[in-house]
Structure formats: structure tokens, C-alpha cells
Amino acid sequence: MLGSLRSIVQEVNTARDLPAVLKIIVQRVREVMHTRVCSVYLRDKQSGNYVLMATDGLHSNAVGQVHLAPGEGLVGSVVAREEPINLDMAKSHPAFQYFPATGEERFCAFLGAPIIHHRTVLGVLVVQQEQQRRFDEGEEAFLVTLSAQLAGVIAHAEATGVLATMRKQRRETHFSGIAASPGVAIGHACIVTPQANLATVPYCLCLDVDSELALFQQALSAAREEIHQVGERLKGELSREESTLFDAYISILDDDVLASEVCDRIRQQQLCAPRAWAEVMLEHVRRFETMSDSYFRDRAADVRDLGVRVLAHLYQQQQSERNYPENTILVGEELTAAVLAEVPRQKLIGVVSVKGSANSHVAIIARAMGLPAVMGVQDLPYETIDGISVVVDGYRGVLHIHPGEALKRHYNAIVAEERELTRNLDHTASLPAETTDGHRVCLLVNTGLMADVVRSRERGAEGVGLFRTEVPFLLRDRFPSEEEQREIYREQLECFAPLPVTMRTLDIGGDKSLAYFPIEETNPFLGWRGIRVTLDHPEIFLAQVRAMMKASQGLDNLRIMLPMISGLSELEAARKLIERAYRELLEEGYAINMPPLGVMVEVPSAVYQVRELAEHADFISVGSNDLTQYLLAVDRSNSRVANIYHALHPAVLRALQEIVNAAHAAGTRVGICGELAGEPGGALLLVAMGYDMLSMNATNLPRVKATLRAVQQADMQRLLQQVICMDCAEKIESAVNAYLLSLGLKGILHPPGIQ
Template sequence: MLNMLRDITQAVARASSLESALNVLVSQTRLAMATHCCSIYILEQQHLVLSATEGLEKSAVGRVSMPLSEGLVGLVAEREEAVNLADARIHPRFKLFPEAAEEEYRAFLAVPIIFQKQLVGVIVVQQPEARQFSESEEAFLMTLAAQLAVVVRSLKHKAAITNVQQQVLFSGVNASSGIAIAHGLVLGGVISLEQADVRCIDIDVETQRLKLAMQRCKDMLSSISQRFERENSAEVASIFTAFQLLLDDSSLGGEYAREVALGWQAESAVSRVSVRYIKQFLEMEDPYLKERASDIRELGQKLLRQLIEPGRLELEPDKPVILVAKEVDATLLAEFPRQKLAGIVTERGGVNAHAAILARALGVPAIVGVDDVLSIDIDQKLLVLNANRGQLLVSPSPAVIEEYQLLIDADVEKQKQFSAELSLPSVTTDGQRIHLYLNAGLLSGIASEIAECADGIGLYRTEIPFMLHQRFPSESEQINVYRQVLSAAGDRPVVMRTLDVGGDKPLPYFPIKEDNPFLGWRGIRLSLDHPELFLVQLRAMLQAAGNGNQLQILLPMVSNLDEIDQTLKYLEQAFTELNQELNTILVRPKIGVMLEVPALLYQLQDVASRVDFVSVGSNDLTQYLLAVDRNNPSVSSLFDSYHPGILRALKRAVDECKQYDLDVSVCGELAGEPYGALLLVAMGYNKLSMNQGSLARINFLLRRVSKQQLTELLGSILQQSNGNQVRGILAHFLRKNNLSDLVNID
């Protein structure tokens, strides 16, 4: 049985088109189940269309179509469950389609094909004699349908996209919010590092080609590095400086040249050297050296692009594009002038990869994890990227384009309106002052004009400089970065979170492989296990702060009181050492903990006796309370920050913090959402920290609502049974107060 399932699934997956795949499916399924007839119906615009058959009239394919409310096949789709009948003719939903010539069949078994809650189609087997299909036959067909759902869905996308008249939708994960309309540019996706071994005709010509390609790479890398240095993003610039060094004659650059001198074509030389060194580095035991293989691969592909498609980036400045690639590295993203890059779509990558970090810093809409987007030809096709919803529309209709353009235009006007009040303090109509802080990770974001209007930096993610280096940054390098952050904030408070890696934020030079990374070695757990690294960071923070009182230190992923106690000991050690070394008395910063692990909700009285403040990380707190991995597309729809259980936990947290005189704020995504900000203010939070793109909108909103009104609304909200009901109440509140246009466009 397992062998048959495997054979059918593999045969369908190998098919080059949806039509051939479905024909293979019905043919092999009929043989495997020893039935007289097997057919498959695909859902198209709420109609089930006969798309392949072995046993019915072939001419009926594409002609037989029924709504979900008709026929036994429609019943299967409607119920989303199997239907197994000994004699289909006597069932009240039986409907005969004469053109299919199915009069002779009585036994009927059909199961739905479902991918991530969405109906794809229905597979049916039939026999002339009246009999009930056995439980094992039913189980086999259901298993087959489940295994084939992703393949059929993928091939359906591929088939649809070849018809530019039909709009096609791809889904991914939002890495940087926003909406863009532009033509697609598929870049690098077709270039493989493994090039064929080709001997060259003229070594001098190939040597010159290689030199020119390497010089273009160096010039590009140098230009990017200088640009980010000018923008005070030294931690980003270091990425590109490292790649320049690899192109030196004493490094990979010399190896490429020697391979050409042996008679290989430039592309072959780059490929041979890269593959050879990648293999050597991957075989090394040291995790840092092993991880350097990715640098060699990235540089090799960058150089091959200059050899194979050197003019690909020479775009007209007035024609922005949506970059589509298998994976986008930070260098590739930075190659584009901002005015040419409308958006980013990748098959791979995470929301905290280098490219995603830069996309957010630059304000470029981006989605990642878009399955099969490169399996079809979308180069130069018109695209609509709705990163707010994690959607990519290919070849949309003129009406859809017009609708999205109106949304973009309206949002631009709204942003102007919001920005006009950004310098004014956030005070509700009944006088409640709400402090709005900035979540930041790149220096260029902190130093921008919009950040100057924040009340301070509520969360500086120190892991960003770590992620953008090729190794652990030294104490002096960290001091330099932290001083720039404190300086950029003026005299306003800065909350620096200690290293928070692991989960969805790996370091390229310190890989952590775990079966369940979100419940594993991350945050303060990792820091305490590596005191040699932790003490360097604490020392760097203290020295950067000097005698000022701006600095506040925040501990991530705290799950028990011992972790707080151990951290305080290390902080005291660093404090004492520096006072002796520097012969001075440094200012002792305030210490806080992230409230992310649910267990800490029940120990806030003990927490209050140890630290000065709590910062609620609503993203992870929601993830852990709901037991949902928010980056897993199979369950991400269950991640709901407006789940009443989550809201009750947040209300409990602020009430207990006030009871124990513990300062509290929220730094998760919820604080930067209009609905979320209203709820948090209603609960009693008066310190919200958010990404800079949300500051103006939230300030504008809170200046137009009453704290008293929100408090009165909260009682009803907390009694709701699901997040949609909560959002419905908040939407009504905004409409009633003529503020509904403040909800993010989607």
C-alpha cells in the first residue's frame, strides 16, 4: 500500500503540467484500486470541473461543471468529507450528466483534496456493481488525496499563470509591510553555482572577462559599503567589506584566476573553485568555519551573475521592479537604488534574514516563503505585492490594479496627514499621556527624522549587529555601535535588549540546530550558557552609557527567577570590573525583563523584587499561549493576538505590574497596530514601543480617542469568544468615531 502511494505521488509530482499530472493520477489510481473508473474534479471559480478521467467519456473533460450545491461530487466538496455509497443512484443528491456517460456506474467513493483548509478538488472512484467500498479502500484514497494536495495546488498555480488573462495568487509570510505595483524581475534564480566544465579557446580573453566581472563586483560592493557608512550603518557596511576582501588576489580572487590559467572558461573556473572550497568548509568541525561555506557560495553566485547577466541591474530609474528570487542576500538587495526597488518576493528566507532586516529598514514591501513562485515564468509580468496580507497577485486585471493603486494613493495621503502631527505629544482627548517609543535595530532607522519624534527607544535589538557581522563583534565594536544608538536618541531613554538569537533569528557563524527552536536554546538561556560572550556585551553597554542615565537593559526569554539572579551577578561583575579598570563610577542602569514566557505571568511579584521594569513581548507571548509557530504556514492562521485569552493575559499583566509598582510597557507588534494600541491603552498601558512606520499613525489615532471610552469598551471585548469578534467591536468603535481609515490598508 505504501509503495503504491509513493509511486503515484512521485509520478504526479514529475509531471510537467497540470493536465498530464491529473491524467497520470486517475490512470494509476484506477489501477491501484482495481476500479473501473477514476475521475478528478478541480475547483474553478466555485464550480467543480471534470478535469481528468479514466472510465467516463473523455470528451466530457472540461465540459462537465457543477456548483458545490449540486451532485454527489458537490456534496463531498460542501461537507469536506468522504462520501461512500453502495448505489449512488438512490441518493437524493445524485445528478446524472449524460455527456459523461456514467449511467452504468453504481458504487461511488469520493474524497476532497484539501490544502491548508482550502478545497482544491475532489477525486472519485466508481464501479458498475452496487457495493460499499471497504474501509481500507476509503483510507487509501483519503491518504492519496492528502499527499497530493500540495502537488495539485502547485500545478494548478503553474497552469493558471501561463494564461496572463487570469489573475493568480501566491501566498507567503510578511517580512516587510506595504503594497507595490510593478513588473517582476526574476534575478539570479536561474543561475546555478554548479556550472558545466567548459574549456576556453583563448585564456587571455577569459582572464580579461574574469577581471572585469571581479572589478564590477568590487565597485558595487565598495559603493554599497560607503553608502551604508554614510547612513551610519557601519554594522551593515561590514557585510560588504568582508566580500571585497574575498575577491583579493590572496584569497578567492586569485584562485579563480589560477583556474582560468589552467584553461577553463571564466564561469567554469568560478564554479569549480566555489564548489571545491564549499565542500572543504562543510567538512570542517568548527561551526564558524563550516558556516563560511555560505559566504563562498554567495560570492560565487554574485560573480557568476556579473559574467552571465552583467546588465541585468541596469534598469530605467523611472521603472521600479518587484524583485523575485529563490533567496535574496543583503548585498543583492543593496545593489538596487531605492527608487528602483518596489518590492521583494522570495521562495526561501525568514522574516529575520539579512534581506528582511534591510527591507524593513528601507521601507520596501517584502514577503518570503512563497512556494513555487519560481516554477513558472513571471519575469516582466505585472505584479501586485500586498505584503500586509502576505500575497502576490500575478497578471491582475485592470480593475484590480486600479483598486490597489487607489489604496496606495490613499495611504500616501493619509501618511502625510499623520506625519503633520508627529511632533505633537500623544495625549488622549481626556488628557491621558501615552508615551510612544521606537523599536529599532539599524542605526540608519534610529537617526531618521521620524525617530526624533519618539519618546525614546523602547527596544534596541542588539542581535541585529550580531547578525550582520561575519563573527561575534568585539567589545570595542559593540561599544561603538551602542554609543551611536545612545547618541542618536539624544537625551531620551534607550532600552537595549541583550542578545536574543535562536528560534527564527540564527547567527550565520553560530548555527543552532534544534527540533523545536522556539522552545529551545535562545535568548537569555544562550547568553547565560556563554558568560564569556555575555560579559563582553554587558561591559560594552555599560561603557557606552558612561555616566549618563539613558541606558536601560532588557533581558529576553526569561522563564524563571534564577535566570534573573544569574544575570544580576554577571552585571555586578561587569560593573565592578569596569569601575576598577576605568577608575570611575559608572551609572548603574535600570534592569528589565521581557514578559514572553507565560510562566512569568504568575511570578510578577517575585520579578518586581529583582528588576525595575517589564516589557511585554506580545509576539512570543501569543505564540506560547496559543502553542502556534507564527512562521509555520501550516498553522500561522491560528496565530491571533486578539484572541480573548491573550487579551486577558495582557490585562492581568498590567494590573499586577501596577499592584507591585513595576514599570511596564509593550514592545511587540500589537503596540504598533491601531486595534492593538486601542486595546492596550484601554487596559492601562501607557508606554507602547513600535516600528518607526507605525509611530505617526498610532499618535494620530490616540490623539482622537478617549481613554474613558476605551476602558468602558474593554469589558465587552474581554467577554468575546474569538479574535474576529474582538476586531468587529473595534471596527465599529472606529467607524462610530470617524476613524475607520486608520486601519492598515490591505
């Protein structure tokens, strides 16, 4: 059964569209389970009913004609119960409903399993048998397992089919994800794909067929020459069998049939050369992968490798420098900070990612840049929407494709309301962050790009609570030198002087990896990251803190912060290195002061050692994003569990209160630089707890300041006492929002057009 399961899933993954997927499922399941019938029912999104979409064994003319509501008939009962139904005599079940068009009156045994994707029943997979018998446990388990594995494939195939229809008819459609950064963006999708991945080449039509054909021939010639040179260079190091692989590659490239397939697609479908090549090569890969002979199955990898080689040359020929359109909305499978940085800031207006969550690193960067973002749009066949008109709704987490005029008017009105709200909040920039009864709070900003600086100063930031020093590392293809780092840090320190700038030492690992310093781990968030990396590589750490202190000469506004501290020993080890670097610089003639040294509390062990850490550090700063992740055991970049991640979870709030109490007991000031600090409601709770400093992205600073200036400290503390005893995040969020609304601060939460 396991071999059959793998074979079916593999075949389904090679299918071109939804009808092909369903045909493979019904034929192969019927064959493997030795049943007389296999059928698939899928949910119709408009009616909510479940429609017979494919069958092998029932009358074919019943396809598309049989509709069942949830709870109606045996299929509807599977939907309503969200679990299998296994019957030896289907007709005797009270939910049985007979449809003459199907011809199923002769079948007794029935087994139906729900196809569930993201907690929604997409459909039902059914097998039937003539004889009266109950399917055994192994058969039931097989069908349930298969349904679970096929759910994502069916959802993606459905979405692709819908999008293809919408594209031809230019009709509106939408895809839901996770609201990651608030705001609305109206523009054109610009697809970012790994340049050597056949499966993610965007659907793109060419303007000049002859030029595209010439481009293809040039790429073939370049790939042929490259393979020949590699084969010659390695000739003395390879066995005879290994050397023949290069000859095989060249013979495939010389095959007129392969080239003509690609050229035909360019001519007949006007596909761009990369897309035509990718489609043809993937079809060949799929043929090899489904062959029963293991030798030929292994050749699929060789064909794929050859396809990637030619694709790289096609991109090299076609895209020496990409031109991004005005109003670019960047769309990709898994976007990174480096990808965002490649787009001219004046052209980039929105971000959409198939993977990731509201708290993944790229989402945090998007919020810092004030870019509306939707993450985790898992069912989006993104490679097919390049250049298409789209709307990003970062409030609801929705991507609209081919928006009509009415929808555009609606969102243009929201954009106008956003601008008006921003104008109304601009006057707070020169005012203190002070409650109506005089309680003063220090509002800082999180930065990482120079673009943040001007926006931060304009909005009244009182310094930098978190400068992400890893950003310059992420944007390079090597470690920046000590002098290169000094120049970057000096620029930040000068821009904010005399206000304090808190620089976090290099924090890589987890969801922030360097291409030139790869960290391959099974569980990266619990692995080698943050201070663990830099203490293991003191040469990296020393170069960085030397650059920071050199940059601070004459300014004296530097504060150094250590990430991912799990105990006192790490703080002491880091302090010794920093003090060593400080002594060296004094000996070299630099007139500098030893900067304050702080600790980030973001792992559970640090929560219970805050008192000790506070006694040995100059300040404490809570990284609430990672702390929430670790307390709730939720990977914050995983969209599958994003709904479990909640910064207002009772356990998180109680830990935050414990941290500030322990730090203050040691006489140490404590701040917070996670996303919670930038939420108006979250800021109220944090100030009520006693946090001295809140650090957030510059976009949120005016909203937080306006909120604080509208309340009394005593009222905030009453709100905290009300919610700290609640038992779930949803109740807490509802109570906080109700409080903000009672103050007339609805616009602080979102523009009036967003309900």
C-alpha cells in the same frame, strides 16, 4: 499501500505541469487500487463548478465537458459534504446524475474523496468499479490519504500553469497570502533564491545567446577542475569506491549529450544558462528517483549534487554583484532580514514571501522599514516571475501579477491617499501623546537598523523601547567583535541622547538563526533561544554587555533588557554577569553608571511570576508577539496556522491585564514592545489597562499618537471593559474598529481606497 502511496506522490512531484500531474494520478491510482476507473475533477475558479479534468477508464472525450456545481451529482455531493462518499450502487443514490458522454453507466461501485487545500475543496478524486461492492476501509483510507498529500502539489501545478498562460498573454492574475505589513507597492519582482538550489532557479530569458553559451562552458570547466582538485586532495583519505564518485562526476560533465541538452535549451528557448542547466539536471534527477532499482534511486542524490556544484559556478560567473532595479519588490521562498539588508533602501519598495506569516521576524522588519508585505503566498510559483510587473497589496494580502492599466490607476490612487494621510499626521510629531483629558503616554520605537533612527526622531519618538541587537549579528558572517558592537551601540545611543535606549541582549534561535552559529532543533521556538543561549555562552553575553556599557559612557541613556526570561533564576544569573562586566569596566577606567536592567515577559511562566520579577528588575517590558504565540500554541512564522494567531484573543488580553496589574503592585513601570502596541485599536486597550510605555515601529507611531489624542481615558476604559469579557478575537476586533470609526478615524485603520 504505504509503498504505493510514496511511489505515487514521488512520481507526481516530478511532473512538469498540471496535465502531467493528473495523468500520473489517474493511471497510477487505477493500477494500485485495481479499479476500472480513476478520474479527477477540479474546481474552475471562474464558474465555481467542478470539471472532469482527467480520467483513465471513462471516455476521454468527456474530459473538459462534464461540469458539476457543489451539491450536484455524486461529485458535487463530495464537495458539499467535504468528506468521502463510498457506494456499492451509485445509481441508487438520490444525488446520482448520469452523463452519457462519460460512458459510466456500466459502473456500480463509487468512491470519491475531496482534495482540500487551505480549507478549500480544489477537486474530487474518484474511483469506480463494475461489480456492485463497497470499497473497504483500507481502500477508502488510502484514497483519502492520497488526496490530502496531493492537494498542495495540485494547487502549485495549477498556479504554475495559470501563471505560464498569463505570462504569454500578459494577462492579470493574482495570488492570495497574508497581509503582513500595510501599504501598496507597484514595481517589478526581483527573485531571491538560494544560489545552489536547482528547484528554485528563476525562469529567466537571456539577451545574448552566445554569451550565455560561453558562460555555461566556463562553468562546466570550473566545476570539472574543482571536482578534480577535491578528488586529488582527498585521495589518501577515501576508499577506492568513494574515489570513483569523483571520476563519475567528471565523466558526466564530459558527456556531450548532457551539455548539448542544455545548449539546445539556451538556443531554442533563449533560457539563461542557470535555468537551462537546472531544468535538464532536474529531469535527470527525476528519472533516477522513479527507477525501481534502489542502486539507481540512490544515484539521484549524486546527480543533484553535481547539478548544484555547476550551478554555483554559473552564479559565480554571472552574478559577481547583483544590480537591483528601481522599485524592487523582493520575492522569495523564505526571506530573511539579511536578504532585505542587501537591497539598497532607496530601491526596495515591497516584500513577498512564500513562507512565513504576519508575525514572522522578516514581516516585523518589513513593518519597521515601512515596506508593504505579503507573507505565506504558498501557491506562488515565484521562480517564474522575475522582472515581471507586480502590485503588492499589504492591506488585503494580495500579489497582483501583470496588473492592467485600470488596476494600476486604482492602486496609484491608494498610494496618493497614503501620502496625504502621512502628511496630515506629520504635524503630531512635536505634540505629546496625550488624551483629550490629559492622560500622558510615553511612545517609543522599535529599531534594529540605522535607517530607523532618522524616521523615528522625525516622527516624535520619545526614545527606543526595543533595539534588536541581533540585527548586526544577522548581517555578518561571524560574531562581531566587542569593539564593532560598541561602535554600533554608540551610534544608536548618541542619535537618541538624552532619550532612553533599551537594548535587548542577543535574541537568536526560533526563526532568527546565524549562519555561522547554527542551532538545529526539532522545535526551535521551545528550544535553545534568547537568554538560554547567552547564559550558556557567557563569553558572548559578557562581550555584548561590556560593549553596551562602554558605548553609554558620557551619555547615560542605556537600558538593558533580557529576552525569553522564564523564571527568577535566569534574571539573577544574568544580573551577576552584568554586574561583573560593570566592575571590570570601572577597573579599566570607564566612567559609567550601572544601567537599569529590565525583563521581557514573553513566555507563560513569566506571566505568573511578574510580581517576583518586577521586585528584582528595574522595569518590565512585554513582548506580546512571542507571548501571543506561546499562549495560543501557534508558531507565528507558520502560514498554515496564521489565522489562529490573534493578538486580541481574550486569553491574551487577560494575560496582558494581569501583567500590568502585578508589575504596578510591585511599584515597577511596565511597557510593551510587541506589534499590538503599534495598532491604533490595540494601543487604546493597552493604555486603558495601564501600560506606561508603548513601543512600536516608527511607521505606526503617528497613527497611534493621533488616535490617543482623539480620545478620553474614561472612554478607553469603557471600551476595555466591553471587550475584555468577549469570548472571541473576531468580536473584540469588530468592537474596537467600530469604536475607532465612531470617532471618525477610518483613515487611521487604512486609506479610504481600501474597504
